[in-house]
Amino acid sequence: YTLSIIAVIYTSRVALAQEDMKNLIAYSSVAHMGFVTIGIFTLTQQGLQGALFQMLSHGIIASALFLCVGVVYDRLHSREIARYGGLVHRMPVYAAMFMVFMLGSVGLPGTSGFVGEFLILVGAFQVNSWVAMLATTGIILGAAYMLYLYRRVIFGKLTKDDLKNMLDLSPREIAVMAPLIVVTLWMGIYPAPFLEVMDASVANLISEHKTAMEAIKAVSLAAR
Numbered sequence: 001y002t003l004s005i006i007a008v009i010y011t012s013r014v015a016l017a018q019e020d021m022k023n024l025i026a027y028s029s030v031a032h033m034g035f036v037t038i039g040i041f042t043l044t045q046q047g048l049q050g051a052l053f054q055m056l057s058h059g060i061i062a063s064a065l066f067l068c069v070g071v072v073y074d075r076l077h078s079r080e081i082a083r084y085g086g087l088v089h090r091m092p093v094y095a096a097m098f099m100v101f102m103l104g105s106v107g108l109p110g111t112s113g114f115v116g117e118f119l120i121l122v123g124a125f126q127v128n129s130w131v132a133m134l135a136t137t138g139i140i141l142g143a144a145y146m147l148y149l150y151r152r153v154i155f156g157k158l159t160k161d162d163l164k165n166m167l168d169l170s171p172r173e174i175a176v177m178a179p180l181i182v183v184t185l186w187m188g189i190y191p192a193p194f195l196e197v198m199d200a201s202v203a204n205l206i207s208e209h210k211t212a213m214e215a216i217k218a219v220s221l222a223a224r
Contacts, residue, residue: 007034047123054116
């Protein structure tokens with residue numbers, strides 16, 4: 001648990017200090033994988049399901065966030081957060097789509113990011129409440145760096161001259177990002193089909209682990 005908590009909190013703090021959008025999202029991925037390992041180490045039904053769900057969810061959301069960075073990089077050839085600001089005035093569709101993925105990364109209820117993190121925390125509370133409480137610090141920091149990124153890039157006044165000619169998403173870009181929004185919201189609103197697929201595998205893993213631990217205990221007692 002210690003390494004997982006360090007991964008969550010430390011990389012979240014590092015993400016807060018980033019001035020490059022791509023680097024910030026990359027560090028956020030490490031933090032989210034810290035949550036995944038916490039869920040795995042709990043060896044509970046909820047924890048393992050949450051870990052699997054979080055891996056699937058984060059794969060979708062992180063891909064979408066990198067696409068969002070690629071969209072503005074293709075137009076301005078810069079990933080520096082300070083180079084942007086006020087894009088909502090020129091790119092409202094982009095701002096709306098970026099917001100969905102940002103909120104999914106934060107773990108807003110109704111998005112796929114919430115389900116995985118919630119299940120992981122439920123599993124962690126069953127095993128060690130201190131681990132769960134420390135992990136929630138990572139959620140708070142995650143909200144801080146994602147909202148920080150979104151506010152600086154999207155909101156504010158459109159003062160930079162090179163941003164005043166920025167074009168909104170093209171039909172092709174919308175066609176690429178729209179399915180990711182649908183999946184992000186679908187997994188958050190109706191996660192049951194995904195969780196049901198995981199049930200048997202998770203139950204089998206927990207059963208095998210329990211059997212292995214009992215065998216180790218029996219061998220240890222016999223050796224005394």
